[in-house]
Structure formats: structure tokens, C-alpha cells
Amino acid sequence: MKVADLIELLQMENPEAEVHFSYNYGDHWRTQVAPTVDNVENGYVTFSDYHRMHKVVDEDDFDYDEDTGDVVIEGSPVVILG
Numbered sequence: 001m002k003v004a005d006l007i008e009l010l011q012m013e014n015p016e017a018e019v020h021f022s023y024n025y026g027d028h029w030r031t032q033v034a035p036t037v038d039n040v041e042n043g044y045v046t047f048s049d050y051h052r053m054h055k056v057v058d059e060d061d062f063d064y065d066e067d068t069g070d071v072v073i074e075g076s077p078v079v080i081l082g
Contacts, residue, residue, distance in 0.1 A: 003079055018036055019036065019037040019081075020034040020035060020036050020037065021034065021035065021037055021081055022034040037081045037082065038082065039081075039082050040079060040080070040081055040082075041079075041080050041082070042077065042078070042079060042080070043056055043057070043077075043078060043079075043080045044056070044057040044073050044075035044076060044077055044078065045057060045075055045076055045078050045080075046074055046075040046076070056080065057073060057074065057075040061073075061074065
């Protein structure tokens with residue numbers, strides 16, 4: 001989903017409603033939990049074969065190009081809701 005798609009969908013919702021995100025808690029009953037979204041930030045993700053989904057790139061995983069001094073990030077830029 002792109003940010004533009006999310007904006008379009010949210011425009012149809014009550015602007016006073018709280019925002020939550022849901023996921024399977026992983027317990028025996030496969031409970032769907034829904035904590036509130038309390039921040040929005042820019043970040044990077046990369047696919048994890050171990051998790052079989054995208055994971056957030058840790059700041060410690062950033063590298064530097066020795067020739068230019070630029071930050072090199074192995075991942076895709078995304079907006080992260082947390």
C-alpha cells in the first residue's frame with residue numbers, strides 16, 4: 001500500500017476515531033490484538049528470509065561509502081506506523 005492509498009482510505013473514516021493496527025498475537029487461540037498507533041516515522045525495511053516478511057533495518061546496519069562518505073542503506077524507504 002502506498003501513502004496516497006492510505007490517505008484516500010482514511011478520508012472516508014471518522015476523523016475523530018482512534019487508529020489501531022492489528023496482528024496475530026501468536027498464542028494458542030490465534031488472538032488478533034490491536035494496539036494503538038502512537039507514532040509515524042520514516043524508516044527502511046528489507047525482506048527477512050527467517051521471518052518470511054519485511055523487517056525494519058536497524059540503524060546499526062547502515063554502512064558508509066568509503067569514497068563519498070554517503071550513508072548506504074540496504075533496504076527500501078517506507079513509512080512505519082507504530
